Structure formats: structure tokens, C-alpha cells
Amino acid sequence: MREENLEMSKEKAIITLLQGCNSLNKLRKIHAHVLVSGLRHHVAINNKLLNFCAISVSGSLAYAQLLFHQMECLQTEAWNSIIRGFAQSSSPIDAVAYYNQMVCASFSSPDTFTFSFVLKACERLKAERKCKEIHGTVIRCGYDGDVIICTNLVKCYAAMGSVCIAQQVFDKMPVRDLVAWNALISCFSQQGLHGEALQVYNQMRSENVGVDGFTLVGLISSCAHLGALNIGVQMHRFAREKGLVESLYVGNALIDMYAKCGSLDQAIFIFDRMHRKDIFTWNSMIVGYGVHGRGTEAIFCFERMLEARMQPNSVTFLGLLCGCSHQGLVQEGVKYFNLMSSKFRLRPEVKHYGCLVDLYGRAGKLEKALETIRNSSPNDPVLWRILLGSCKIHKNVGVGEIAMNNLNELGATNAGDCILLATIYAGVNDTAGVASMRKTIKSQGIKTSPGWSWIEIGEQVHKFVVDDKSHRDSIEVYERLREVLHQASLFGYIRDAETLKTSTTYHSEKLAIAFGLARTADGTPIRIVKNLRVCRDCHSFMKAVSVAFDREIIVRDRVRFHHFKGGQCSCNDYW
């Protein structure tokens, strides 16, 4: 009896020590103490030690493995600790390995926690086969009604792009809580299915599951991707009603949403009122300024960020460089590009080189742009493509051909590139050049990526493609477009000669504008989201429409925003 008491008090003492343990060194001492106290085989203490080593930030997985393999009696608890530890480590594959050992070669059976941890590892590894196998085991063990395991499965299938299976798992869940719904939303948005993500919200409303900050962040982010300002504003109102607007995550998502939906002022309004700002807050604002072509303000924001002692990361510099290049701030852009590695120890990635090439190219410094590409490694086709875009602005056939040759050599030429070079040839009246590019597109069967434009009317996002006839109000849209084209022509719009020669088509943004004019109140801005760049003809069309109808038109294209007002565009015709 006395011995038992003694052991209990020793055990208690060790557990107390473990609770106060905050370093590996202390842990080693405790372990040594365990050994000298004759508690080497004490199961509860070993489990505690193991759990600490495997999970705690001040633990060590290597040490955990050592303890694990010294343990004589491995119960589910010990397996769970080691699997959990590896699942969240830089080597999740080891979690799967331990799980395999547990299932195949041990006397312990996995429980719901085991599945939860090993599925986390599968999610991070995108290990589809293993996930399916574990899914089967989960069903055989009768755990397929467990809300947490099912949520894990949804996340796991979503991570590997199997949206349908994720949805099936979700649909079969006997009970779905808010976390499960939120997982479904992020499943869709991970795959770029933002419309579907927003639809989940409608289902949630009809099933009265409620909404929390996680839900809102997911939905607001989907609005941002879609450029769905009206729905985004509703979410903002909703966040206010729910008292969630103070949340750092919600605030960050709102800044990004407003910036991406063209309401930079609203983004600034929210940014200025946030008490706490993290790296996402600053980056969302700087990227917002950047894509709106407001380089000076992006720089100012960046300087304030440094004053606030926030360490920038690679995304920060993308925003900054994007702003510099669209505003033509060459010196500043180069300065920040260099600062990135010299002061902040961030290695520039292809995207940063892309910004630098764009910065030089856009400003007409094509030789410097060429030099940048040649000094960057690896030689990424994206960089040559950006240079080709600059050659279009500056009508430079020579450098354009160099860029095209390099794209060819890299085997990366696409239809967009051929069209770009054709436009460059057309700009200098080289009809033979234009013809040869058309021939290349035809003979090599290079597929053009279809352009589309979105416009949000009320809570509905409408999509148009080139010469779209599929919209239910198509006839009305075309009638309206003819009228708008006529009005625009009275305000200086002349259909681009090249556009006339190459096609009799109506680009998607023209259809979207006509629809927008028909369906929105006089004087309200028209917001359009496009997947490609705006062509010269549509650009001048929109300038004329902005005067003819006295409307502000805000177009988000693949890389930046254009604000058309009173016949002018914020990009100064330089994009």
C-alpha cells in the first residue's frame, strides 16, 4: 500500500513537472528523472512524455520516436500521439507509415481520434488512394456517422480536387454542424467554384444552421473572386449584425473583397478602422492599391507597414511591384525589387521577375526587360509573354519576334501569344506578319482560350462569352448593344480598323455593358469582371460609353482595374 502511494506521488510529481516543461532540455531531465525513479515502464507517464514530445512546440519528434520505440506496452493512446505529431509535422508521410504499422502489426485498434489524425496527414499529402482506403476502414469500423471524421473526409477529398466525392460524403452525413458546412464552402472555393460556394450559403439559410466568422470569411472571399459586390455588401451588413465585423479575419476578407470588386475607397475605409492588422491586412491593402494602378499609395502603405514593425513577405512585394509598374514608377519599382532580397532576405520568385519585366517593358525600356529575363532563372515562358505584351504597347516588332522565338523554343506558345504578335504586326501595317500568325494558329491547332465577362445584377452574376447567344435575354442584349454602339460613336468611338478586319464579333464585355446599361439605374456604376485583358477596341468603346451615358464603368481584367469616367480611363490608356 505504501509503495503504491509512493509511486502515485512520484507520478504526480512528474506530471506536474511535465506541465511546467517548456523546452527539450527540461524534458530530457524529466525523462532521466523517470528512469532513476524506477518508472521506466510506467504506462501513463510514458504516454504523457510521448504526447508532450510529439505535440508540443518545444517537443521533438525525433525524441518522441525514441520514446515510442522504447515503450513496451503500446496502447492506442501512444499510437495516436505519434501519428498526430507526424501529421502536423513537415513529414506527414510518417504519420501514414505509423498508421499502417498500427493497423497491420499491432494489437491496438484505431479509434476516432486515430482516423482524425491520419486523415489530416492524407489531406496534407493529397494521398487520394490512402484516403479512400481509410474511408473504407472508417465505414467498416462504424465511424461513418462521426461528424468530425466526416468533416475530415470532406476536407481530404477537397484537397485532392475530388469535389464530387467530398459532396457525397457531406450529403451522407447524418448530422451536419456548422464546421461541416464551412468545410463544404471551402471545398468549393479551393477548386475555384465560387458560385457553388455561394450557393451553399442559400442551402444553409434554408436549413437554419446559422453562420459564424469562418462561414463569412469563405463567402466574402468567394464574392471577391467573382467580383460580386452586391452579395459582398450584404455579407458585410450581415457581419455587422452578427457582431463579427471586428474580427481580424473578416476584416481582412472584406478589404480584399472591396478592392477586388472595384470599391477601393471602401477597402481603405475598412483598413483604416481596423484596430489590429496582420500581414494579410497590409498585403490585401497593398495588393488592392497595386491592381488599381495606384503605385504611390501602395508605396505609402508599405512604408506605414514598416513603421508598424510588420515584416513584409513575398506577396507584399507583388502588390508593390504591380502598383509601380502600372503607374510607370520605374525607379521605385527597381528599388523595391532590390530591397526585397538585400534588406528583407526574400528571394524573388518568377512572379516578381514578371513584375520587373512588366515594369521595364511597359515603360518602353525593352532592352532592360530583355536583360531581366536573361538574368532570371529559370527561364519561364511567362516572362517572355509579358515582354510580348510590352512590345504590343510600344509596337516593337523586333523584340516581339525575339520573345516569340523564345516561347517557341520553350514549346510554350499559345493562341494568346500568336494573337499578341499578330496585333503587333498589325500595328505597323505588316499584313504578311498578321497572315503568318493566323496561319500558325490554324496549322498548329492552337486553341484560343475563350473570353468571358461577368456582371452582377442584384444578387445574380451573369456571364457572357464572345457572341453569346445563350443568355435568356439575348435578343434584348443585342438590340441594346446596337443602340449603345451608335451612341458611343457619337462620342468619338470608332470601331478599331483591325477589329473590323479580323472579326465581326462582339466581345463579351460589350454584351455585359449593354446588359448592365439595360438593367441598372441611371447614374450607377457598372462593374465588370473579365478573364482576359481588355482589347484596344473595347477599351475605347468603354471610354465613349462612360461619357455618352454618364456612367462610371469599372472593369477588372486579368491583371488590373480600369476605371472609366467622363471618357477617360484610370490606366491612361496604358495597360
Added chain:
DNA sequence: GTAGGGTTAG
């Protein structure tokens, strides 16, 4: 003795 969740860039 333990579990599932969020935002920028791509």
C-alpha cells in the same frame, strides 16, 4: 489524453 475551421499571392 487527444479531434474537424478562415483571409492576401499562385
